[in-house]
Amino acid sequence: DGGITQSPKYLFRKEGQNVTLSCEQNLNHDAMYWYRQDPGQGLRLIYYSQIVNDFQKGDIAEGYSVSREKKESFPLTVTSAQKNPTAFYLCASSMNRDTQYFGPGTRLTVL
Amino acid sequence: QQQVKQSPQSLIVQKGGISIINCAYENTAFDYFPWYQQFPGKGPALLIAIRPDVSEKKEGRFTISFNKSAKQFSLHIMDSQPGDSATYFCAASRSSYKLIFGSGTRLLVRP
Numbered sequence: 001d002g003g004i005t006q007s008p009k010y011l012f013r014k015e016g017q018n019v020t021l022s023c024e025q026n027l028n029h030d031a032m033y034w035y036r037q038d039p040g041q042g043l044r045l046i047y048y049s050q051i052v053n054d055f056q057k058g059d060i061a062e063g064y065s066v067s068r069e070k071k072e073s074f075p076l077t078v079t080s081a082q083k084n085p086t087a088f089y090l091c092a093s094s095m096n097r098d099t100q101y102f103g104p105g106t107r108l109t110v111l
Numbered sequence: 112q113q114q115v116k117q118s119p120q121s122l123i124v125q126k127g128g129i130s131i132i133n134c135a136y137e138n139t140a141f142d143y144f145p146w147y148q149q150f151p152g153k154g155p156a157l158l159i160a161i162r163p164d165v166s167e168k169k170e171g172r173f174t175i176s177f178n179k180s181a182k183q184f185s186l187h188i189m190d191s192q193p194g195d196s197a198t199y200f201c202a203a204s205r206s207s208y209k210l211i212f213g214s215g216t217r218l219l220v221r222p
Contacts, residue, residue, distance in 0.1 A: 004154075031208055042117075042200055042212035043155070050208055058209070090154050097208050098143050102154030 003027065004103035006091050011108045013078070013085070021076045021106045023091035032074035033092040033100060036060060043090060049074055078108065086110045113138060115203050117213030124220050130188040132216045134201035137182065141203040145210070146175065146186050149198045158199070159186070191220045 004025045013019045025032065031050050035043040045058030049068040063082025068074055074093075078085045088107050092100040116135045124130045134144075142163055147155035161168045161175040161184065168175045174187040188195055201213040 033208070040120075040215070042115075042214045043210075044212075045209060048208055092154075094208070097206070098145070098160070098204065099157055100210060102147075102156065105152070105154050107152075 004091060004093055004101060006089075006103040006106050008106060009104065011106055013108065013110050015110055016080045018077055018079050019085075019108065021078065021089055021091075021108070023074045023076065023103060024072055025074075025091075025093045025103075026072060027093055027095070027101065028071070029093035029095050029101075030071070031094045031097070032068065033094075034058075034064070034066065034074070034076045035090040035092065037088040037090060037105075046076065046089075113211055115201060115211050115213045117201050117216060119216060120214070121217045122219070124191045124218065126191065126193060126220055126222050128191050128220075130186075130191045130195070130218055130220070132186045132199055132201070132218070133183060134185065134203075134213050135181075135183045136203050136211075138203070138205060139182065140205040141211075142206060143204045144175070144177065144184050145202050146173075147200045147202065147212075149200065149215075151198075155200060188218075191218075193220045193222050196220050 007022045033048040034046040047066045049055035065077045090105045091103040094100045145160035146158045148158045149155040172189045177184045202210045204210045
């Protein structure tokens, strides 16, 4: 059963703590992406990776970090430097530059 | 120039009616225009997409109309059903991996 998995579905974090969100895909896609979604807003690109061991900043990369050590995995770390981290985080992947397939998302809440 | 403006923010349609959502862009280099459908608490799913070499694309009850000169494109949902109630996002990209999303339209189809 191919697809994109994100874990956990819900995540709670205390202020000042770093937290890592998991994203795994078994679609054999080269490219992977992380988006942030806030209520009533569209999706904003945080980071994307076109190939293993390479990634680029998106529009709102400050306070976030990523790694791409394996083709299947693209974890996102929300650091304490991110001033307003409470949001819905979406991971996506694509074989080519167009059709992006999204995971189910992780809802992060900072307490 | 990188923005995609989407309207309306919300839309209420009676069952069987036509739902119309509009998007406008500035960057003439955009060459791929997808529409995504998102249900609450889920990741977006690709609904239909168009390239600027055609003016219309139809898939079942969903149609994209594209006006290159006006830099506008729209989604039409014919015979709208309560199951179509969701948030719809338009997006655009220009020969890259970066999709620029509109702010979304929340559609409610009343029975």
